[in-house]
Every structure is written in C-alpha cells, then in structure tokens.
Amino acid sequence: MTGLPQALSALSRLLLRLVLVAAALVLVASLIAALALLALGWALRAAWARLTGRPVTPWVNRFDLGQQFGNVMRRAPGAAVHRPAATDITDVEVREVHDTPAANDPHAPRLPQR
Template sequence: MTGFNQALATLSRLLLRLLLLAAALVLVASLLAAIALLALGWALRAAWARLTGRPVTPWVSRFDLGQQFGNVMRRAPGATVHRPAPTDITDVEVREVYDGPAATDPAAPRLPRR
C-alpha cells in the first residue's frame, strides 16, 4: 500500500504543477494580448492622425484629487458640507490658565508646562 500512496502523491504533485504552469501561461498570454491590443489601438490612432494631418498626441488621463473628492462628496446621499457663515463666528477672549484648586485633580485637563 505504501508504494500506491507514494505513486498517488507523486501524480497529484505533478498534476498540481502542470495546473499551475497552465494558469501562469494563460495569465501571461492574456497580458500579452492586452498589450498587443493597446499597441494596435495606438498605432491605428497615430496612423489616422498622420493621414488627417493632425499631430500625434499621447493618451493622457488627467485628474485632480481635490475635484474628484468634491464630486464624490456631492454625489453622496445625505452628505452636506456645512460651512459657517460669517455670522456664525464668535470672537473669543484670551485668558491666562492658572493652576488652581483643580491642579491636584488628576482628571482635570491641563496644558503642558513651558
């Protein structure tokens, strides 16, 4: 029985390797086909541009991240951006923070020492 189990294990390893090799070959072939289609498209576009007398321009994908973020925020359902009106702004008086009786309380908020 040991010889039979060993033969099955060897056969299954061989089949797994062949399967992985086939998957890798399919992946490489599909990538090469995609690159060939892009190159063919670019060549046809360049040939058409030369035939019509226009300059051959590169394919450029420009985007502005700030604009894209704004587009997403505008499209989000129920999302509103609140910008305070000038009347919502209140002046605040600056005052000195001192160590009073609350200084001994460990839960009291404190400023770092200078």
C-alpha cells in the same frame, strides 16, 4: 503496499504542477493579448492622425486632485450645507469643572487625568 501511496502522491504533485503551469500560461497569454490590443489601438490612432494630417499625440490622463475633490463635493447630495456666519459664533469662557458625587464612583466612566 507502500508503493501505491507514493505513486499516488507523486501523481497528485505532478497534476498540481501541471495545473499551476497551465494557469500561469493562461495569465501570461491574456496579458500579452491585452498589450497587443492596446498597441493595435495606438497604432490605428497614430495612423489615422497621420492620414488626416494631425500631429500624433500621446495618450495622457492628467488630473488635479483638488479639482477632482471639488467636483465630487459639488455633485454630492446635500452639498449646500449651511455654514454659520461669523456673527453666529459666540465666545465661550473657560471654566473649571469640579468633581460631583457621581464622579467619585469607581465604576463610572472617567476621562484620563492630565
């Protein structure tokens, strides 16, 4: 009976390989079809430009990240956020913080020592 499990194992490996090869062929065929459609579109566009006497220009997608960020910020809801004027800001004097009795509790959360 050792021949039957080996035969089934070999058959399942063969079927798995065939399925993977078929999936790879479908992927390659779809990529080729997409590139063919893109080339056809570009050729039609170039032919139309030549028929109408216009120069054939390449497809270019130019963008400026700063401009795109500004566009998004302008369209965002609540974009008109109140910005404090320079007169609304006050100077603060630095002072030392002393430990309180609650700060001596070993279970209380503490900031790391400097």
